[in-house]
Amino acid sequence: MAALDDLSDLINRQTGGNNGTPDNLFFHKVPRVAGVAATAPVAGRGCSLWRYDGMPAGGATPTVGEIPTRTTAGAVPFSAPGGARDKHLISAAIAPLVAGVFVLYDRLFHIGGLSGVVTTAQTVQGTTPTPALTRNTGGAGNFAFYEVYSLLGTTSTTLTMTYTDQDGNTGQTSAINIGATGFREETRAQRIPLAAGDSGIRAIASVQLTASTGTAGNFGITIARPLAVIPVGSAGVMGWRDYTTGLPGIPMIDPNACLSLLFIPGTATATELFGALGFVEK
């Protein structure tokens, strides 16, 4: 792991010196999923842009537990660093149709095909994590959310997650509501809180619903590592982060990271957006 020395080192690499391999990666999303108008999100609540059409194309609904990477369809497809160099994210920007907060994250694990009517434990990675995380494996800072792939039922119930925390403690549990209006629609993404004292997730064994939501639908569980938070105060204005001068410093991007976006919209409108990520290598 090699940090950038100073501003001169950064300038040198941004202009191609020392194998800096400057890379400005642009992307866009349109408010559609597989060619069909996307379900309107809920203002102030999470929306997954994983399956939104655009460049890159929308990702697929996972059918089994898997470790997505930068080459998985749906990921923002950056180039892996060359040689023994690391990839550094130096800036990020998004100009959307809808104001809100965007979270750029590394999609570490995802699974779909879970049911909104099954009230027994539904396996996520199992008690022996399969597949186990391959990035940020210690779990510190990782978070989990449920993601609705097709409409769940109108009955609100409780989802309990059984997981291994950042210290390797198994059998940790936490709960969140699921089902009913605002918590059942396609692309809804609701963060699952952690038990008191925990600050990350190493694995998720299972999730269990207290009662049926009334409709099986299809939902999944995603483990993510946040990389950047990009607030956009007004529609049509560009939110940006410059990590040379701003917190949290210059994040290092795993060479296999599956970059994707969560969105917390200010209004209940499916967004389109145009964005950019700036990288250098060292």
Next chain:
Amino acid sequence: MALANYDDYLAKLGENRFADFQMSGTFAFAGRLCFASRVFLPAPATPTASVALDGTSDHSIGPMPAVGGGRLSIMGARLNPSGIGGQAVILVDMLNISGGLSGTVTTPQTTNLPTTPLTRFTSGEGVMAGLCIFTTIGNTATTVAVSYTNQAGTPGRISPATAIGVNNTGNAAAGRMIAIPLEAGDTGVRSVESVTLAGTTSTAGNFGVCLYKPLAMLAMNDFQGAQVFDAISTGGFIGALAEVHPDACLSIFGIGNVAQSVAGSIILAEV
């Protein structure tokens, strides 16, 4: 060559070489991707073929600095909005552009297509496709898909349907650049062969296909007055020090909080 250090950067910034632009009117529609060259002074003619663009085109800002053996780089910008309202100013290299497509034809349209071969970024990697509206199309919502060749040279790729038509959502207005989504696994566009509307928009209008490579984004968010950006100290400049091809048709796209015009300069240097 690369800049060795901060002092080198300051020296290059101090050369103050720039390319200007001004607009006779506003970007077409708030909140949506638009292309500005339609209202550049002088304004380019609506293309009647697929035209390869370079720095001599009316779609390009200018004058572009001549380059020797070095790397033309974006150092900063001076931007002046016409009124109150934020704007994401997107610097792009416009690679080619066509016109003559109709908002009422529902069979595959090939007028002025396929797009002329790329002369820069020739594989298509990272190249985006957009539908550029020159004359307002109709007020009926429908969808559009394009047949394209991807960055690997695979023809017959079909984009997922995306919205077109209905002026009050900005999908019909002159000046709009409707972004084309790609098929799974694709990372760019080498050419577009045809465009198909699922239904009529009710007015023919005139639109075409533009292939472009984004280079930088500038956050003109102070809402009023002249705004200055440099690559290091100001922030709000993603793509700082990005390389510009010596033959680039450097142009302006934007997404705004309101429809407004912008004038300014892009500061360039050979490093």
